[in-house]
Structures are given as C-alpha cells and as structure tokens.
Amino acid sequence: xxxxxxxxxxxxxxxxxxxxxxxxxxxxxxxxxxxxxxxxxxxxxxxxxxxxxxxxxxxxxxxxxxxxxxxxxx
Numbered sequence: 034x035x036x037x038x039x040x041x042x043x044x045x046x047x048x049x050x051x052x053x054x055x056x057x058x059x060x061x062x063x064x065x066x067x068x069x070x071x072x073x074x075x076x077x078x079x080x081x082x083x084x085x086x087x088x089x090x091x092x093x094x095x096x097x098x099x100x101x102x103x104x105x106x107x
Contacts, residue, residue, distance in 0.1 A: 035107070042104045046097060053093035060086055 064082040068075050 038107055039104060042100050046100045049093055049096045049100070053089060056089050057086060060089070 060082060064078055067078045071078075
C-alpha cells in the first residue's frame with residue numbers, strides 16, 4: 034500500500050508542474066501578443082505581467098514543497 038502513496042504524490046507533482054507550465058505559458062503568450070500589438074506599452078505590460086507570474090510560480094513551488102513533505106513524512 035505504500036507504493037500507492039508515492040504514486041499519488043508523483044501524480045500530484047506532475048499535475049502541479051503541468052498546470053504551472055500551462056499557466057506561465059498562457060501568461061507569457063498573452064504578454065507577447067500585447068507587446069506585438071502595442072510596442073510602446075512594453076514597460077506597462079511587462080510590469081503588469083511580473084506580479085501574477087511570480088505568484089503563479091510561488092504557488093507551484095509551495096505545492097511541490099508540500100508534496101515532498103508528504104512523501105518524506107510518511
């Protein structure tokens with residue numbers, strides 16, 4: 034039964050990485066599209082994208098730490 038526990042943690046970690054990758058990719062694509070449409074607004078677009086990007090990455094890192102803690106505590 035211990036193998037199922039590790040399999041669930043690995044599955045959760047994989048979903049975290051896939052979700053964060055998709056979110057960061059969509060955010061970067063939208064920023065690139067906005068910059069391509071209005072190159073003069075590059076600074077504003079970059080500034081508006083940085084905070085959500087850092088928050089998304091931070092949530093993914095925290096989730097990975099929680100999964101690793103679950104694995105190591107078991």
